[in-house]
């Protein structure tokens with residue numbers, strides 16, 4: 449980062465940003481890419497670039513775009529979402545087909561279908577190319593655009609032992625994040641056809657996301673894409689190790705079949721185990737976990753979580769679950785949106 453060659457990226461003159469964008473486009477086999485500050489901005493620029501005001505966008509009911517992006521698509525794009533069931537992290541072609549609007553003077557135009565792979569809220573669950581291809585076929589049949597929220601696409605690729613471009617194939621646009629499992633301090637990219645990227649670039653500027661000497665941070669993105677992808681398998685191993693070490697504890701609900709990548713969602717079924725209080729106890733041991741209300745918690749493994757750390761997490765849960773004292777349920781403050 450300190451040695452990054454920089455220029456003014458608003459004028460397309462930052463060589464390091466240009467290199468990163470080229471690398472992302474090549475990696476996903478798309479014509480072009482756009483570097484943005486965050487995943488939320490990547491999704492919003494993509495949605496805006498695919499649509500016109502008043503269009504309807506089909507999204508998973510549990511997707512990040514629907515739940516956790518502050519209704520940006522409605523505010524900035526005048527878009528309406530049609531949420532469909534994505535329980536377990538999977539969207540079926542049939543549900544998409546049923547959600548597409550026909551011709552009727554009363555109805556908005558369905559324009560875009562968004563998928564999420566891996567699916568965050570379902571616990572980092574992977575959609576296979578067979579599943580996504582079936583959805584893409586329906587979208588094509590109805591003349592719809594398709595966007596993939598691939599915040600954790602490389603986790604899916606590593607899980608399936610497939611190149612990321614195979615999972616991106618057929619989508620009009622794909623967003624990837626550099627700052628989650630890939631470990632860069634900041635940054636995301638949306639990738640797609642050149643004309644789509646030019647529209648998205650204009651929206652990035654409108655949203656205040658045009659950066660100047662952004663090569664300093666883009667340099668970390670190049671490291672992320674070139675050296676952090678294959679090692680995601682280690683994060684999957686540590687997550688699995690934790691899951692197997694705690695799933696049988698009394699009061700913990702954990703579906704091992706959903707622990708495919710680096711995310712674990714736990715449920716607490718004992719009133720004396722409150723997610724907010726458990727996370728406070730974990731924090732005292734240097735373990736950061738995100739409670740969601742009083743009965744759910746998200747754990748994520750990453751580059752800095754070693755196998756020894758994973759062992760310490762298992763020990764901590766075993767200690768907490770065996771020493772928890774009965775207390776009234778439902779007194780916890782609400783936690784993270786996850």
Ligand SMILES: Cc1ncc(COP(=O)(O)O)c(C=O)c1O
Pocket residue numbers: 485486487488489491512513564568597599600625636
């Ligand atoms: C699936 C998914 N998409 C998009 C985002 C948004 O990314 P950012 O936090 O960089 O805006 C997240 C963040 O957790 C996510 O999990």
